[in-house]
Amino acid sequence: MSDWSRIAPQLLDATGETLYMVAVATVITVLLGIPLGVLLTVTGPGALAPRPVLHRVLGLLVNLGRSLPFIILLVLVAPLTRGLVGTTIGSTAAIVPLTVGAVPFLARLVETSLREVSHGKVEAALAMGARRRDVVRTVLLPEALPSLVAGTTVTVVALISYSAMAGAIGGGGLGDFAIRFGYQQFRTDITLLTVALLLVVVQALQFGGDTWARRLARR
Amino acid sequence: MIELNDVRKVFPARGRGPEVVALDGVDLTVRAGDFAGVVGPSGSGKSTLIRLVNLLERPTSGTVTVDGRVLTDLPADEVRRARSSIGMVFQHFELMDSRTAAANVEHPLELAGVGRAERRRRSGELLDLVGLGDRAQARPAQLSGGQKQRVAIARALAARPTVLLCDEATSALDQASTTGVLELLRRVRDELGLTVLLITHEMAVVKAVCDTAVLLEAGRVVDGGRLDQVLARGDSPLAAALLPAPVADHRVAGTLLRVTVTDTAPETHVLQVLVGRLGLDVEVAGGSVETVAGGRHGRLLLRVTGADQSGLDRALAQLRDDGSRVERVAAEVAR
Numbered sequence: 229m230s231d232w233s234r235i236a237p238q239l240l241d242a243t244g245e246t247l248y249m250v251a252v253a254t255v256i257t258v259l260l261g262i263p264l265g266v267l268l269t270v271t272g273p274g275a276l277a278p279r280p281v282l283h284r285v286l287g288l289l290v291n292l293g294r295s296l297p298f299i300i301l302l303v304l305v306a307p308l309t310r311g312l313v314g315t316t317i318g319s320t321a322a323i324v325p326l327t328v329g330a331v332p333f334l335a336r337l338v339e340t341s342l343r344e345v346s347h348g349k350v351e352a353a354l355a356m357g358a359r360r361r362d363v364v365r366t367v368l369l370p371e372a373l374p375s376l377v378a379g380t381t382v383t384v385v386a387l388i389s390y391s392a393m394a395g396a397i398g399g400g401g402l403g404d405f406a407i408r409f410g411y412q413q414f415r416t417d418i419t420l421l422t423v424a425l426l427l428v429v430v431q432a433l434q435f436g437g438d439t440w441a442r443r444l445a446r447r
Numbered sequence: 448m449i450e451l452n453d454v455r456k457v458f459p460a461r462g463r464g465p466e467v468v469a470l471d472g473v474d475l476t477v478r479a480g481d482f483a484g485v486v487g488p489s490g491s492g493k494s495t496l497i498r499l500v501n502l503l504e505r506p507t508s509g510t511v512t513v514d515g516r517v518l519t520d521l522p523a524d525e526v527r528r529a530r531s532s533i534g535m536v537f538q539h540f541e542l543m544d545s546r547t548a549a550a551n552v553e554h555p556l557e558l559a560g561v562g563r564a565e566r567r568r569r570s571g572e573l574l575d576l577v578g579l580g581d582r583a584q585a586r587p588a589q590l591s592g593g594q595k596q597r598v599a600i601a602r603a604l605a606a607r608p609t610v611l612l613c614d615e616a617t618s619a620l621d622q623a624s625t626t627g628v629l630e631l632l633r634r635v636r637d638e639l640g641l642t643v644l645l646i647t648h649e650m651a652v653v654k655a656v657c658d659t660a661v662l663l664e665a666g667r668v669v670d671g672g673r674l675d676q677v678l679a680r681g682d683s684p685l686a687a688a689l690l691p692a693p694v695a696d697h698r699v700a701g702t703l704l705r706v707t708v709t710d711t712a713p714e715t716h717v718l719q720v721l722v723g724r725l726g727l728d729v730e731v732a733g734g735s736v737e738t739v740a741g742g743r744h745g746r747l748l749l750r751v752t753g754a755d756q757s758g759l760d761r762a763l764a765q766l767r768d769d770g771s772r773v774e775r776v777a778a779e780v781a782r
């Protein structure tokens with residue numbers, strides 16, 4: 229345990245990197261995933277703006293994104309990462325595959341949430357003279373908000389687990405830390421400490437998300 | 448004013464099922480300021496009919512005219528604008544759970560681009576009108592069914608519509624709330640001069656609030672008119688639905704007579720003649736009389752004993768000449 233003073237700052241850095249990757253990926257995922265989920269929902273059969281072909285194509289892409297193991301996705305999007313970030317190494321580069329992996333995941337959850345909004349409410353808005361985009365903006369999204377928050381929480385937790393994997397191939401963060409200091413140096417205590425730290429982060433996020441969703445639902 | 452002309456609505460076949468003809472050549476006129484009802488058994492097309500009026504459902508053929516505008520001829524964005532002058536109230540309220548009562552009332556105004564201050568003022572005014580001025584900040588989850596429907600009515604009135612559509616507006620409510628909501632609907636019609644179209648499967652609702660009604664059966668209008676006139680007709684299927692005939696028990700001795708009661712043909716005259724003048728034994732075997740559309744209406748079943756049949760026939764003929772509606776009930780068809 230004499231090396232803690234050497235390891236502690238690195239652990240702190242790794243935690244910072246994980247939080248950075250996950251935070252930025254979350255923001256981008258929400259910005260892309262929610263519109264994609266909305267599009268999936270409204271283009272569905274019998275929905276606001278049925279577009280069978282578009283719906284099927286989007287559905288296929290989303291399923292593709294969700295069925296690929298993340299480790300394979302990491303490799304597949306490498307060219308895209310290089311194009312966007314200039315390198316495939318480092319926390320910033322890891323954000324690209326993280327986002328690509330999480331967007332389809334969130335989009336499906338968003339679609340499920342929006343479908344739960346009763347058709348009666350949609351019709352009530354249409355009867356008031358709402359345009360389709362008004363229905364999305366003033367009915368679907370606000371009525372589904374508690375469920376959207378819950379879905380986003382699940383996505384963030386998934387991002388943390390993805391980020392550990394991304395770390396292992398050069399993204400830094402807690403996953404990388406656990407492998408370099410724990411696994412490769414046979415330091416089980418460091419591995420466990422990292423796991424505990426991840427658990428704390430996940431627990432905190434889940435608790436925060438649940439509380440927020442519950443507060444919204446209780447409105 | 449609402450006018451449906453030769454409206455057909457066919458739902459295309461789903462999967463292997465047959466296509467469904469929900470409405471089959473419906474003509475319907477609701478005059479401006481009238482409170483009109485549509486009744487009919489389940490599946491007769493009531494909901495489809497009311498949803499045609501604001502084109503939530505498009506007719507397969509035929510025209511829909513509201514306040515002189517042929518909605519079925521308008522392009523989509525004008526239909527949308529026309530909808531804001533047609534309020535609608537639903538069986539399950541359909542309030543937004545994410546909004547307070549006031550924000551729900553403001554919803555149509557937001558969609559119409561009305562400014563914030565004006566929306567506030569209007570929602571306050573409307574919640575007062577429906578008796579919920581003190582619950583403006585309540586969420587739907589905190590309101591009773593009757594209160595939710597009042598908020599929904601306030602919302603439907605927010606954009607100052609000329610027409611109000613009510614789709615089973617009281618069917619999810621208990622008796623007390625139903626009465627309250629019906630009184631409110633009647634009152635807003637009177638105060639705002641609205642044209643109201645209400646569909647329901649509850650005859651009591653029609654009797655309580657409607658001026659006119661139509662009976663829908665299997666997608667066709669089979670009867671209809673002003674309630675007082677409909678109820679005065681002995682052979683009207685709508686009248687039979689509104690005032691169910693008493694069941695005749697032919698096992699008891701005596702002659703059964705059916706009397707249709709109206710203000711102009713009261714049962715008292717029949718009784719005077721039969722009991723007073725002819726000295727017959729008359730008992731009421733069933734029936735009811737109620738006040739509908741401001742007049743007394745009902746059907747009574749009288750059992751007459753000790754009558755000489757030809758004398759009774761002469762008396763009945765005389766009564767009918769006097770304007771009374773009375774007839775023998777045949778043993779088989781006791782309606």
Ligand SMILES: Nc1ncnc2c1ncn2[C@@H]1O[C@H](COP(=O)(O)OP(=O)(O)OP(=O)(O)O)[C@@H](O)[C@H]1O
Binds near residue numbers: 489490495
């Ligand atoms: N969207 C739809 N697609 C296919 N068929 C439909 C649709 N809506 C209604 N129908 C059919 O049209 C007919 C009339 O239905 P509608 O809902 O208008 O009846 P209703 O008189 O309102 O019945 P209820 O009193 O049970 O509400 C029914 O046979 C119904 O199955």
Ligand SMILES: [Mg+2]
Binds near residue numbers: 495
């Ligand atoms: Mg119905």
